[in-house]
Amino acid sequence: MEEQDYTAFEAYLTNELSQEARINFETRLKADAEFNKAFNTYKELSAFLAHTLENETPSEAFKSNLENISNTHFSKYKKQKTVFALRPWQYAVAASIVLLIGIFMFDNLSNPQFNDYNNYQTISLTVRGDDSELIKTAEIAFNTKDFNKASKALNKLIALDAENAELKLYRAIANIELNEFDKADTELEGITKGNSVFKNKAIWYLALSKLKQKDYKACKAVLKTLSEEAEDFERAQKLLSKLD
Amino acid sequence: MSEKKVHEDQKYINGLLENNSFIIQAIYDKFVPKVVNYIKQNSGSVDEAQDVVQDTLITIYNQASQKKLTLTCPFDAYFFLLCKRKWLNELKKNANKEVTINEEVLSKGDDVQELVFETVLFGEKEALFAEMFQKLGAACKDLLRATFKIKSMEEVAASLGVSYAYARKKKSLCIGKLTALVQGSPKFNQLNS
Numbered sequence: 001m002e003e004q005d006y007t008a009f010e011a012y013l014t015n016e017l018s019q020e021a022r023i024n025f026e027t028r029l030k031a032d033a034e035f036n037k038a039f040n041t042y043k044e045l046s047a048f049l050a051h052t053l054e055n056e057t058p059s060e061a062f063k064s065n066l067e068n069i070s071n072t073h074f075s076k077y078k079k080q081k082t083v084f085a086l087r088p089w090q091y092a093v094a095a096s097i098v099l100l101i102g103i104f105m106f107d108n109l110s111n112p113q114f115n116d117y118n119n120y121q122t123i124s125l126t127v128r129g130d131d132s133e134l135i136k137t138a139e140i141a142f143n144t145k146d147f148n149k150a151s152k153a154l155n156k157l158i159a160l161d162a163e164n165a166e167l168k169l170y171r172a173i174a175n176i177e178l179n180e181f182d183k184a185d186t187e188l189e190g191i192t193k194g195n196s197v198f199k200n201k202a203i204w205y206l207a208l209s210k211l212k213q214k215d216y217k218a219c220k221a222v223l224k225t226l227s228e229e230a231e232d233f234e235r236a237q238k239l240l241s242k243l244d
Numbered sequence: 245m246s247e248k249k250v251h252e253d254q255k256y257i258n259g260l261l262e263n264n265s266f267i268i269q270a271i272y273d274k275f276v277p278k279v280v281n282y283i284k285q286n287s288g289s290v291d292e293a294q295d296v297v298q299d300t301l302i303t304i305y306n307q308a309s310q311k312k313l314t315l316t317c318p319f320d321a322y323f324f325l326l327c328k329r330k331w332l333n334e335l336k337k338n339a340n341k342e343v344t345i346n347e348e349v350l351s352k353g354d355d356v357q358e359l360v361f362e363t364v365l366f367g368e369k370e371a372l373f374a375e376m377f378q379k380l381g382a383a384c385k386d387l388l389r390a391t392f393k394i395k396s397m398e399e400v401a402a403s404l405g406v407s408y409a410y411a412r413k414k415k416s417l418c419i420g421k422l423t424a425l426v427q428g429s430p431k432f433n434q435l436n437s
Contacts, residue, residue: 006420007413041432042423048373049419051310053392062263062305069265070298073272077280077290 001038009042112242114212117235118177123170138170147174165196169205176209184209192225200230207236216243248355253319260305271301275320279327288331296334300326303367311366317355325360368435376425384418391415 011017012025029036051059122143125135138153154171158164168187175184188209191202203226210219220243223236230236259267276297283293300323307313315322377385390400391411401411426432 001420001424003417003420006416006423010412010416010419038423038427041426042419044369045373045419045422045426047310048370049377049388049392051306052374053389054395058263059305059309062260063302065263065265066268066298066301066305069268069272070294073269073276074290074294 001035005035005038006042009039012039013043013046112211112239114176114208117208117211117239120173125167125170138167142170142174145177147177150174151178151180165191165194165198165202169198169201172202172209173205176205176212179212181209181213200226200232204230204232204236207239211239219243248314248316251315251317251319253317254315256319257304257308257313257315260301261308268301271319271323272297275323278320278324282324282328283331286331287335292331292334296327296330300330303363303370306370307363307366313363315359317359321356322359322363325356326363329360329364365435369432372429372431372435373422373426376422376429379425380418380422384414384421387411387414388418 008017008021008025012022017025029039120142123139125139134153134156138150138157141147141150141153151171151174154167154174158167158171161167168191172184172187172191175181175187185206188202188206191198192206203222207219207222207226210216210222220240223240226233226236256267256271258264260271279297280290280293283296284290288296304313304323304326377388380388387400387404390403391397394400394403397412397415398408401408404411406414
């Protein structure tokens with residue numbers, strides 16, 4: 001095609017030909033096959049360019065929206081795929097894990113243990129203005145589960161303050177941890193007979209001491225003496241039902 | 245086009261055109277699982293299925309926005325056949341994949357075949373046009389971009405620092421050059437034969 005043919009295509013498409021030129025143009029379209037083909041391609045290309053260049057924003061918006069929906073939709077297949085992709089040996093591993101968990105749970109359910117209950121909250125013995133080194137030592141040792149050290153520090157503190165039920169309670173707990181059951185039980189029984197705020201705590205720990213000694217009968221008997229207002233009442237009931 | 249009855253599934257075409265998320269979502273929920281199954285049964289992966297579906301929907305969108313796309317058959321059949329053809333073409337490209345082509349997976353009405361043919365042709369031409377556009381010189385590309393973006397030719401002329409008449413003439417010559425490039429490509433003659 002010649003340059004003027006293309007300018008004529010454009011003028012025809014934008015309706016800028018005179019009536020006479022228009023008729024001539026249409027006559028040539030019918031008579032000249034090459035001209036007709038070129039015109040049709042030119043027209044298609046104009047539409048293509050108009051769409052891709054002028055329309056960039058809407059079609060970009062469509063594509064990004066489509067991509068989001070597509071990714072969400074296909075993520076389902078990908079999840080499914082991983083579920084069904086287990087190999088036989090993977091089933092064996094999964095089964096073993098389930099079995100182990102089962103054994104562990106069964107063991108725990110059948111036999112309540114002292115270790116299920118000895119997660120103490122951190123204790124705080126320091127009093128403002130009265131922070132002796134000894135108190136700090138006892139506190140840190142107890143909180144870091146160094147019960148040997150804690151017990152020694154508490155012995156010294158109790159020597160200075162013989163009526164302090166709180167210190168005695170912690171010393172008894174330390175002794176349970178150290179398997180010094182006689183010392184622990186005597187101390188705890190002493191507290192349970194008094195009227196301090198640590199009375200119920202002492203009952204609870206006395207029961208735990210019996211639990212650790214596997215004296216389940218004594219453990220149950222002690223637990224039953226715990227009053228309903230006690231902080232540990234609910235735990236005590238659960239432990240009781242496990243022991244039955 | 246003859247006076248065929250517009251199928252009620254035209255709503256899916258219109259929804260794509262309007263970028264309507266609910267409709268696009270519905271297309272994925274209703275029609276895509278079948279395509280995924282087909283591709284998986286024919287040596288493809290889920291990822292490949294995702295690409296085929298996405299490309300097909302973009303082609304439909306482009307055709308609907310550039311030309312009129314009137315659906316005279318169910319969307320399901322039209323869409324599935326398009327995806328299937330696209331996938332078979334992909335397989336042909338990587339011929340080392342084993343192909344077990346299960347034909348006759350859908351009833352082939354004339355309307356479906358005709359529409360699918362048009363869309364496939366449209367998609368292939370579009371790809372060719374885009375390729376040829378890249379072959380134009382920088383001056384032509386810039387002028388065409390400006391022309392179609394800024395609709396008014398006076399503004400285009402001003403922005404490029406040329407006269408209005410020159411800009412107009414240049415536009416038609418650039419599209420003319422593109423016409424010649426397209427007509428000269430073997431692919432185009434193959435498509436038009």
